[in-house]
Amino acid sequence: MPPVSPELISPRSARVAAARRLAKRNFRGKDRLFLAEGPQAVREAAGHRVGGDPTLVELFATVEAAERYADIIGAARDAGARVHLASEDVIGDISTTVTPQGLVGVCRFLDTPFEEILAARPKLVAVLAHVRDPGNAGTVLRCADAAGAEAVVLTDASVDLYNPKAVRASVGSHFHLPVAVGVPVERAVQGLKDAGVRILAADGAGDRDLDEELDKNTMGGPTAWVFGNEAWGLPEETRALADAVVRVPIHGKAESLNLATAAAVCLYASARAQRASGGCRSVTQS
Secondary structure (H helix, E strand, O other): OOOEOOOOOOOOOHHHHHHHHHHOHHHHHHHOEEEEEOHHHHHHHHOOEEOOEEOEEEEEEOHHHHHHOHHHHHHHHHOOOEEEEOOHHHHHHHOOOOOOOOEEEEEEOOOOOHHHHHHOOOOEEEEEOOOOOHHHHHHHHHHHHHHOOOEEEEEOOOOOOOOHHHHHHHOOHHHOOOEEEEEOHHHHHHHHHHOOOEEEEEOOOOOEEHHHHHHOOOOOOOEEEEEOEOOOEOOHHHHOOOOEEEEOOOOOOOOOOOHHHHHHHHHHHHHHHHHOOOOOOOOOOO
């Protein structure tokens, strides 16, 4: 197994410079590598593989973190990653957070071709169309993971899946479910429809009410939710592609829900309906 380097890696090391530049999207795309920070993300990365190859290729850790998270260091070594001991200054130089947690991993890209997602005949999918805020994108990915969705699709108008803020916000969910990136929204919708998936656009001005849809038992089948921009929602041409435009009812005085909260409500509503008697998962998940 590749050993932990016996000495602190130099701040001027080529390895440190190569990791540092992954904070920028153009270098991430060129190298097809991204950063995963903190014990939860690194632990998930160490146990993940892409096409048979380990996802985690390199790990930088402070001496304190290496001692505290010895199990993660061991998992990284077992995965074949090179582990470097680093000073707090080096970790701070590589990290994109204000208060680094002492572990920064370098990981291979892990997005899945859209065709593979369609071939798996997913029952619940989140489509992020025009989502520009990386924190929201990562949080929706986490919500989709928690709700049991089988895939997430980021359209070509959405934020970079590997933006450090998106990776942090997903809290390891990047490594849990297939994600397709750069898919034109029209192709995403049509492909899912052809795969037998009903398309629901989430919009505060929708003509369908989520509570009413649940009461009418219309949500037990395969479903893809399309979520839009944080500030201005979904454009009319995107709403027109959906089978229905659904609003989350506001029972109190709040003006609206933010994107991630609305996504959680919608995804969990579908998950519950699908697991109910007669839903599309009732045979395998009773």
